[in-house]
Amino acid sequence: MSDTNESRLAGLNLQLPPTPKPAGLYRPAMIVGNIVYISGHAPLRPDGSRVTGCIGADLDLESGKLAARHSGLAIIATLRNEFGSLDRIKRVVKLLGLVNCTTTFQQHPAVINGCSELFVQVFGPENGVGARSAAGANSLPGNIAVEIEAIFEIV
Amino acid sequence: MSDTNESRLAGLNLQLPPTPKPAGLYRPAMIVGNIVYISGHAPLRPDGSRVTGCIGADLDLESGKLAARHSGLAIIATLRNEFGSLDRIKRVVKLLGLVNCTTTFQQHPAVINGCSELFVQVFGPENGVGARSAAGANSLPGNIAVEIEAIFEIV
């Protein structure tokens, strides 16, 4: 009945990846007061594999955008593991999206939209859109295609 | 009479760019409590065009520093649009400045000073200086020369 994050997620029939494991000595999520800081997340597929490659060379824009969506799904998997329910999430505050790409690539915002469009679907058109920066990286851990970190407000 | 952000801005006779439009699915500014998160801002000229190019190849240090000033002016335009008055801004908390540059470029802090010097002029010598990071990016959206995101404390 109610239009909650969990009900929207259920309605989307998405397949979440396994709970992301840290790639080093850090926590996937860190809570301070009403804020949760989410570590940089790789594009994790439901089978646990990661989308790798350089956008503009190995991958095209659409593949990059799908990778950003996979990073968003991985962030959702981390949030559900951390809080039990996505209904603890009040809103997206800020995203930083780093794109593994060539020096001539220019469509970083369109890539990271893959994550932002997912967050609108899950958190709603008002609470799913926050501040954002998108930039190129000459390399990312394990050659992942995108890495997205996030700040959410929680209740 | 009073030494406010708005009075300082008026005294500088600056020409602000048009209110920045998001390049993707995000908000230019997001408020949480007494903090406003400002999205990565392009160097926007008063005519609405953006400073593009790779510093160290297409642009020299001075042009890069001027680009950073234009990103700062764009942030000020966003703040005024969001709050109506710059006097809602208490202080600069943190900047992240990304520089579109060659692999041999080393003067990122001098580039981003173009924004920080503007913020000192507008927000004052105490409140205009916060924490900051500056780094190189192998590419930025639309080939912009610099991208600056910010955190401000508000009243």
Added chain:
Amino acid sequence: MSDTNESRLAGLNLQLPPTPKPAGLYRPAMIVGNIVYISGHAPLRPDGSRVTGCIGADLDLESGKLAARHSGLAIIATLRNEFGSLDRIKRVVKLLGLVNCTTTFQQHPAVINGCSELFVQVFGPENGVGARSAAGANSLPGNIAVEIEAIFEIV
């Protein structure tokens, strides 16, 4: 007797670098409420020199990891200068580690672990581990090998 940050630091017999000086118009640390934002820190040796070079070309993984530890020591020097005592630090909230590296480098998390392992030693296994992102940068200020910014919760 008590297991404090300062007692742990003393027990490690570490040699801290001189207090880091800003490379531009910014503060090394900025406090807002119970949060301190730490600017991007270079890998500073006790003699005041900085670890420079591109990891994957000029420096190997172990040298990069040591550089990240030096950035962590520089952050600790800044915290002690700011607060007088590390016991004002409650916990690590988030790190962003940027690695000056080749386009084919993939082990950014292992590099930044050099800082995270230090923070576990100093702030303890619970409070020394927060959220984290690690990414490549095509260049960093003064050709430093790594740059690390941080957010800490304070008491």
